[in-house]
Amino acid sequence: RRSTGSYELTEEQLANLRKLEVFTYVWFFVLGASAGSFLNVVIYRLPAGRRLVGRSMCPGCDQQIALRDNIPILGWLRLRGRCRECGVRISVRYPLVEAAIGGWFALLLAGELLSGGGNLPVRTPNMYAGVVWIIWYTKWDLIGIFFFHCFLGCVVFAAALIQWDGHPLPRRLT
Numbered sequence: 001r002r003s004t005g006s007y008e009l010t011e012e013q014l015a016n017l018r019k020l021e022v023f024t025y026v027w028f029f030v031l032g033a034s035a036g037s038f039l040n041v042v043i044y045r046l047p048a049g050r051r052l053v054g055r056s057m058c059p060g061c062d063q064q065i066a067l068r069d070n071i072p073i074l075g076w077l078r079l080r081g082r083c084r085e086c087g088v089r090i091s092v093r094y095p096l097v098e099a100a101i102g103g104w105f106a107l108l109l110a111g112e113l114l115s116g117g118g119n120l121p122v123r124t125p126n127m128y129a130g131v132v133w134i135i136w137y138t139k140w141d142l143i144g145i146f147f148f149h150c151f152l153g154c155v156v157f158a159a160a161l162i163q164w165d166g167h168p169l170p171r172r173l174t
Contacts (some may be wrong), residue, residue, distance in 0.1 A: 024109070028105045029103070032104055033102035035154055036101030036102060037098050039097055043161045043165070060086045061088065063086070065083075065084075076095040100157070108146055108149055109146070112142065112149065113134045114131060116128065116133070123141070126142070155173065
């Protein structure tokens with residue numbers, strides 16, 4: 001038995017708590033990688049004046065990318081960075097953006113949500129922290145701040161990459 005504050009937890013309970021934490025980190029990373037996948041669409045299509053909705057297409061042969069190949073990070077790895085139809089190379093930037101945004105979501109999860117808001121200057125930190133108290137016993141104000149920071153980070157990241165590519169920032173983004 002180990003003591004965690006005023007509670008005594010068995011080794012089995014501690015192991016289950018760690019599994020829940022790992023599951024939560026993985027879930028938020030996947031959520032962020034999915035947001036990163038959409039961010040790739042924004043970065044590519046918005047400066048070109050194209051619609052943001054619609055299926056992804058190969059830049060070489062204009063074939064639609066199959067849903068099984070459009071899974072963030074894994075789809076690119078499974079295809080070894082090439083189009084299934086024509087074999088043209090697909091930039092490594094796509095999975096890197098997805099991984100970066102997934103990492104951003106996981107970092108914010110640790111720094112904001114699981115700390116109980118301990119790093120936020122205008123909010124009194126929660127008395128209890130950790131995955132059970134913050135995620136599964138929802139603190140909606142803290143989750144709202146978390147998602148605002150996720151969104152803000154995505155917008156800044158997209159703007160930076162659009163400018164990196166040499167395009168002016170579209171008005172819709174600013």
